[in-house]
Amino acid sequence: MSPLITCRKLHKRFGAIEVLRDINLEVHTGEVVVIVGPSGSGKSTLLRCLNVLEPISGGELEVGGKRLGDRRTRKRDIRRETGMVFQQFNLFPHMTARENVMLGPRKVRRQSRREAAALADRLLDRVGLADRSHHYPSELSGGQQQRVAIARALAVNPRVMLFDEPTSALDPELRGEVLQVMQGLAAEGMTMLIVTHEMRFAADVASRLIFMDEGRILHDGDPKVLFESPPSDRFRDFLRHVQT
């Protein structure tokens, strides 16, 4: 089967700064890829390039069979194949949890209000927030907000979910509920790319681990193998830093 995501020689520059260098990556359906790496190594930028929130500077990108640069492919077509969950949740503050989840189906999938509401209720139930659907984001805890954000991203029925440090802005005691939802998604076979510093989660849930350093993919492989025998000093140093 052809990969869900293909990057070939992907480059990204901000002005003169090269942030992603020669990224080659294939992600297949059902893979749970955890991306780790030091701050500034380009993890967020990579995710943002995958759904074209950042324009790429060079190379090829194909997501869900849609090639960037094809005349018939709009950025929006690629974004519809991907759902994104942000570190800062980014819920729409003027909408209730339910309206947040409904917006995508309404605007992007052109669903009726009734259909979208039914879908939103189902997804909120799935992330354990059926009883919070009429709350505004400001009335929800961080963990609850992030779960709404996951439901919102799922609502447009993406084929791959991108998570950028989904638990980093949360108090430690609220991280579990979000990780649990993500683990549930993984178990159901959702394809996911997750940037995180949660090494336990990576070890338990990831089917594949990517270590990024200075804009490059330095290692890419089985998390158990990589954790047990780190193949480079850079990765060993990194692991020592995050584990303390």
Next chain:
Amino acid sequence: MDFRWDVVWNALPQMVDGAQLTAQITLLGIGGGLIIGTLCGLVTAFRVPILHWLVFAYVSVIRGTPIVVQAMFIYFALPLALDITLSGFAAASLCLAMNAGAYITEIVRGAVQSIDKGLQDAGLALGMSYPQVLLSIVGPLAFRRTIPPLGNQFIISLKDSALFLVIGVAELAQKGEQLTAQTGRALEIWTAVAVFYLIMTFTLAMIMRLIERRMRIL
């Protein structure tokens, strides 16, 4: 010195006339200002090529000159330059609209730019088009944020309308001047004029407060 209520009583009809004119000029001024300010504010917020330089020039001129000078210019100089005639009322409304428009431009620009970029990203990431993101997310949020500063600007504009007495518009302040000359009772007349302004600004403030309360500012 005693306060003669009968002077106030007799002046009342003329003052009501003046207050009406003040209200009309103010409404036209802030209505026009809202249209100008919204358009120009969006032009600067999204840095529309070329146009945003024109808006920048416009805002700079208005902010950099006293409103009295703007009124004099529009009433006396502009008709000469364009070979047209402008009534005092038209000049006053136009002047207030131009003046408020410049400040509202800054209010709108500030509100749009204050909306967290992450929300725009979240909308785009869902696959929404840019216009959809503006209409459903950035617009409604920015609109809420303009309400408090707009209320402030409306009150400033209402009070600024008093200076149109310099171009002979028979608004409230000009009536005050006229009535003082007629009656020689500055205390009563100017007290009454002040009370009229207070009532109008207070009403405006209450309306804005109500809107603010009905719409949660986020």
